[in-house]
Amino acid sequence: MLTNCCSCRSLQGIRITQAAVGSRQTMLVTDTGSVYKFGQDAFGDLESSGTGTYTSSPKLLESLKGIFVVQASIGGKFSAVLSREGQVYTFSWGREARLGHASELTDVEPRLLSGPLENALVVQIAAGYCYLLMLAYQPTGM
Secondary structure (H helix, E strand, O other): OOOOOHHHHOOOOEEEEEEEEEEEEEEEOOOOOOOEEEEEEOOOHHHOOOOOOEEEEEEEHHHHHHOOOEEEOOOOOOOEEEEEOOOOEOOOHHHHHHOOOOOOOOOOOOEOOOOOOOOOOOEEEEEEEOOOOEEEEEOOOO
């Protein structure tokens, strides 16, 4: 329940086209392809180590500047965004290439998906607790 809207004043005048809500963070996609994020920045073992920072008001995700994002999705301990060009970027809790790229546990920077699916034209994403489902377009005759 949202009891105090003061934290959303930073979004005044910005048109939100999509919202993704997870257990510890929220991401908002705008009509200009920007992404705002608030909540927990790193997932890791927060209960025992206290790592990660919490942001209570939406902040522009600067690391996606220059990428027109059309969709965001939040899994159990990771996030993903889909660009207008059909590319997928994943971030957070990226131990042992679980996000489709080699990254560290505290790597909260979005990185382009690599591997066998990196050239697939993705049209929609959906995150579950420990997986990312991607709907890819394949033109007829190829």
